[in-house]
Amino acid sequence: xxxxxxxxxxxxxxxxxVIFLLTMCSLAVRAAAEEPAAQDELAFLSEKGTRIGxxxxxxxxxxxxxxxxxxxxxxYDKFQGYIALxxxxxxxxxxxxxxxxxxxxxxxxxxxxxxxxxxxxxxxALGISKTxxxxxxxxxxxxxxxxxxxxxxxxxxYDRWINKGDFTMPEIERPASPKYHLxxxxxxxxxxxxxxxxxxxxxxxxxxxxRLAAWLDADIDFQVFSWDSIVPGLQSGKADIIASxxxxxxxxxxxxxxxTPLYEEKNGIMVRDxxxxxxxxxxxxxxxxxxxxFIREDRYKLFLSGIFTTLLITVLSILFGTALGFLVxxxxxxGNKAANFIARIFVWLIQGMPVVVLLMILYYxxxxxxxxxxxxxxxVSFTLVFGAGVFGMLTTSVGAIDKxxxxxxxxxxxxxxxxxxxxxxxxxxxxxxxSYKGEIIGLIKAxxxxxxxxxQDLTKMGDIIRGRTYEAFFPLIAVAVIYFILGGxxxxxxDRIEIGTDPKRRKKERILKGxxxxx
Amino acid sequence: xIELRHLKKEYDIVTPLKDVSVTINDGDVxxxxxxxxxxxxxxxxxxxxxxxxxxxxxxxxxxxxxARGYDIKKARRKMGMVFQSFNLFGHLTVIExxxxxxxxxxxxxxxxxxxxxxxxxxxVGLAEKALSYPDELSGGQKQRxxxxxxxxxDPEVILLDEPTSALDPTMVxxxxxxxxxxxxxxxxxxxxxxxxxxxxxxSNRVFYMDDGGIYEDGTPEQIFEDPQKERTKRFIRKLKxxxxxxxxxxxxxxxxDSELEKYLQMNDVAPATxxxxxxxxxxxxxxxxxxxxxxxxxxxxxxxxxxxxxCEITVIYxxxxxxxxxxxxxxSLNLLxxxxxxxxxxxxxxxxxxxxxxxxxx
Numbered sequence: 019x020x021x022x023x024x025x026x027x028x029x030x031x032x033x034x035x036v037i038f039l040l041t042m043c044s045l046a047v048r049a050a051a052e053e054p055a056a057q058d059e060l061a062f063l064s065e066k067g068t069r070i071g072x073x074x075x076x077x078x079x080x081x082x083x084x085x086x087x088x089x090x091x092x093x094y095d096k097f098q099g100y101i102a103l104x105x106x107x108x109x110x111x112x113x114x115x116x117x118x119x120x121x122x123x124x125x126x127x128x129x130x131x132x133x134x135x136x137x138x139x140x141x142x143a144l145g146i147s148k149t150x151x152x153x154x155x156x157x158x159x160x161x162x163x164x165x166x167x168x169x170x171x172x173x174x175x176y177d178r179w180i181n182k183g184d185f186t187m188p189e190i191e192r193p194a195s196p197k198y199h200l201x202x203x204x205x206x207x208x209x210x211x212x213x214x215x216x217x218x219x220x221x222x223x224x225x226x227x228x229r230l231a232a233w234l235d236a237d238i239d240f241q242v243f244s245w246d247s248i249v250p251g252l253q254s255g256k257a258d259i260i261a262s263x264x265x266x267x268x269x270x271x272x273x274x275x276x277x278t279p280l281y282e283e284k285n286g287i288m289v290r291d292x293x294x295x296x297x298x299x300x301x302x303x304x305x306x307x308x309x310x311x312f313i314r315e316d317r318y319k320l321f322l323s324g325i326f327t328t329l330l331i332t333v334l335s336i337l338f339g340t341a342l343g344f345l346v347x348x349x350x351x352x353g354n355k356a357a358n359f360i361a362r363i364f365v366w367l368i369q370g371m372p373v374v375v376l377l378m379i380l381y382y383x384x385x386x387x388x389x390x391x392x393x394x395x396x397x398v399s400f401t402l403v404f405g406a407g408v409f410g411m412l413t414t415s416v417g418a419i420d421k422x423x424x425x426x427x428x429x430x431x432x433x434x435x436x437x438x439x440x441x442x443x444x445x446x447x448x449x450x451x452x453s454y455k456g457e458i459i460g461l462i463k464a465x466x467x468x469x470x471x472x473x474q475d476l477t478k479m480g481d482i483i484r485g486r487t488y489e490a491f492f493p494l495i496a497v498a499v500i501y502f503i504l505g506g507x508x509x510x511x512x513d514r515i516e517i518g519t520d521p522k523r524r525k526k527e528r529i530l531k532g533x534x535x536x537x
Numbered sequence: 538x539i540e541l542r543h544l545k546k547e548y549d550i551v552t553p554l555k556d557v558s559v560t561i562n563d564g565d566v567x568x569x570x571x572x573x574x575x576x577x578x579x580x581x582x583x584x585x586x587x588x589x590x591x592x593x594x595x596x597x598x599x600x601x602x603x604a605r606g607y608d609i610k611k612a613r614r615k616m617g618m619v620f621q622s623f624n625l626f627g628h629l630t631v632i633e634x635x636x637x638x639x640x641x642x643x644x645x646x647x648x649x650x651x652x653x654x655x656x657x658x659x660x661v662g663l664a665e666k667a668l669s670y671p672d673e674l675s676g677g678q679k680q681r682x683x684x685x686x687x688x689x690x691d692p693e694v695i696l697l698d699e700p701t702s703a704l705d706p707t708m709v710x711x712x713x714x715x716x717x718x719x720x721x722x723x724x725x726x727x728x729x730x731x732x733x734x735x736x737x738x739x740s741n742r743v744f745y746m747d748d749g750g751i752y753e754d755g756t757p758e759q760i761f762e763d764p765q766k767e768r769t770k771r772f773i774r775k776l777k778x779x780x781x782x783x784x785x786x787x788x789x790x791x792x793x794d795s796e797l798e799k800y801l802q803m804n805d806v807a808p809a810t811x812x813x814x815x816x817x818x819x820x821x822x823x824x825x826x827x828x829x830x831x832x833x834x835x836x837x838x839x840x841x842x843x844x845x846x847x848c849e850i851t852v853i854y855x856x857x858x859x860x861x862x863x864x865x866x867x868x869s870l871n872l873l874x875x876x877x878x879x880x881x882x883x884x885x886x887x888x889x890x891x892x893x894x895x896x897x898x899x
Binding site: 420422423425426427428429430431432433436440441444445521522526529530532533534535 | 585587610611613614616617618620622623624625626627628629630632633637638641642647648651655668670683686687690
């Protein structure tokens with residue numbers, strides 16, 4: 019080595035030395051920072067500045083505030099919490115002990131669950147809608163739970179799904195001519211309670227719900243919500259019942275009705291376990307990640323269905339949004355004061371708020387009663403957003419065309435409308451398309467928030483799969499790559515249109531089609 | 538035939554056309570000249586209603602095209618327009634620019650329109666550019682295509698709004714040649730232009746526009762050789778004018794001198810002429826007139842022609858009849874006579890300032 023280095027210019031050597039020193043320093047600092055106390059298993063939690071992760075609005079948050087007032091609280095969903103812990107961003111994560119144990123068992127690396135438990139037991143229950151079409155739903159559900167607990171069904175279910183980890187979903191007889199329709203909201207990302215095996219929703223809660231539906235004489239369908247939106251989903255009447263290993267927290271209890279508890283769990287503490295970190299080589303880790311993310315249980319089908327939903331929302335929003343923006347522009351282009359005023363308000367409203375807020379307002383407020391699917395609401399929202407964008411782009415690109423073009427057409431005897439379509443628009447389109455392409459890329463990325471309203475798009479599917487594989491890196495990168503490809507595909511199509519509509523690329527034969535020339 | 542009746546065009550700040558009434562006969566080739574900002578373009582753009590007149594009527598072959606409900610598109614198809622900035626349609630080839638409107642609006646066949654378009658392109662000398670795009674042409678070529686585009690609609694009237702103003706000087710002549718050719722075709726034409734010689738050679742009628750309307754209307758000979766009205770004269774001879782009142786016995790001549798100096802300098806008057814102009818005014822006003830006028834009220838007008846460097850100084854003053862040739866100040870009078878080419882005195886009874894002295898310097 020030294021022999022070789024002598025040949026390297028001194029400057030480069032110096033740079034390498036500096037980089038080496040910096041790396042060493044940062045490693046030393048990190049090592050010093052990550053030394054949790056070991057004697058009393060829980061003593062470190064009381065220290066000032068301990069970084070504890072909890073779910074936002076959870077009972078664990080209340081608990082940590084009470085027991086460890088000196089700790090710094092960080093809000094993480096459980097999967098993000100596990101990964102944050104693994105990566106040293108947290109010192110401890112506090113949650114349902116059973117679930118954390120399952121996560122470790124199922125392959126979450128670099129963390130371990132302590133034996134101790136803290137606080138009162140967690141009660142797990144179902145959330146019940148007050149406005150359901152099924153009469154007296156709360157009482158009926160409670161009676162069902164009582165029966166199931168009395169005859170041992172509940173224990174059998176718990177033992178099979180949660181203790182034994184037997185993930186076979188039994189056939190449950192569905193009523194032939196059901197009296198009611200039961201819509202169940204769930205998250206689909208919490209194994210073994212509500213999770214996907216391949217494309218099928220399974221788990222403890224799911225089986226329980228099938229049994230409840232049969233007991234109620236009801237047909238059943240599932241709506242998959244994100245954790246942030248499952249409670250609003252129930253409140254706004256998008257679901258009759260929500261079931262997803264829900265803990266009765268004071269905050270939730272204030273907002274929705276819970277059933278009698280199904281069972282109780284305990285609060286556990288997860289900490290970092292450096293020795294448990296993965297020691298696989300990069301390549302074999304990669305191939306195992308690939309297998310887990312795409313192949314196992316045919317998970318690629320989830321991705322395909324997510325891609326389909328994302329594309330459906332994007333493409334329809336592009337088409338409708340373009341039409342909407344164009345119509346609004348046509349109404350405004352001659353300076354009609356009322357139309358311009360309305361358009362200004364429209365653009366101001368749509369562009370003034372985050373799309374996710376618009377989406378939730380439409381889903382949970384405006385269309386809360388209507389029986390409209392989340393996908394349709396997503397299409398409506400993004401149509402509005404895209405339409406506002408198209409309107410703006412049309413205004414600028416048409417404004418870029420010299421006024422003389424209009425005058426020349428008028429002077430030849432063209433009507434106003436014909437001038438626009440024959441002379442102005444064809445020249446505005448080349449100004450319009452580049453920003454239009456940008457808007458499309460923006461749109462396809464923006465659709466990634468539809469998980470908030472129970473739509474299972476590509477991002478949501480990535481989350482669901484992450485919930486099974488306990489990996490942050492691979493599904494995220496896979497989702498990113500797919501977005502790149504989809505965006506590339508759509509821009510490619512617009513590129514084709516751009517070439518197709520460019521008047522200067524027309525062939526001579528096409529220009530003089532049907533004309534005899536002398537040359 | 539186009540008749541304008543009491544045409545008025547008012548903007549927020551200016552009123553370029555106050556009250557214009559004129560008749561344009563079939564076959565007239567009219568040049569519209571005049572200083573900038575006098576409504577030449579406004580007039581021509583009002584005729585095909587690209588500018589909407591504030592009031593007044595425009596009659597095309599007896600039909601009031603300003604009437605409510607009149608379909609102006611019909612009138613516009615009979616009145617071609619050529620713009621200063623060409624305004625060729627950028628997304629279409631030259632031949633398509635020419636063919637578009639006849640096919641769209643007159644529903645002519647494609648072959649027929651193509652043949653006619655090519656014939657027109659031959660006429661303006663651009664047949665080989667038929668499949669070029671406007672941005673591949675020079676300014677002069679663009680304007681010739683624009684003329685061909687207008688002609689392909691077979692208009693009765695052609696309006697040309699400063700067709701050569703935006704052109705490089707080297708390209709002016711090629712466009713002028715095409716317009717000149719056009720002017721012999723018998724079509725009614727109106728052309729706004731700054732090129733006097735060109736205007737003179739193509740038109741049978743000239744409108745000199747000033748003061749919110751058509752200030753003088755006549756044949757090119759009348760307007761260019763013997764204009765009747767003051768402003769026309771000044772414009773045609775490119776006269777630069779300096780006007781000033783000298784009033785009161787305590788008049789501040791320092792201000793007068795500095796303003797005169799500024800005027801002479803701005804118009805690049807030759808030093809010798811400058812000296813003579815100053816001398817004449819000083820001797821006349823201060824040495825000859827001031828001593829004899831008890832309450833001096835003198836009006837001085839200096840008109841300097843940029844074309845030939847000649848100068849006319851007119852001095853009128855109030856008071857009893859007083860011929861400067863009768864002055865007691867012979868020294869000044871002699872000086873005056875030696876410096877100038879002619880001195881003429883006249884007296885107009887009854888006017889506010891009846892005495893008038895006209896002096897010429899060549």
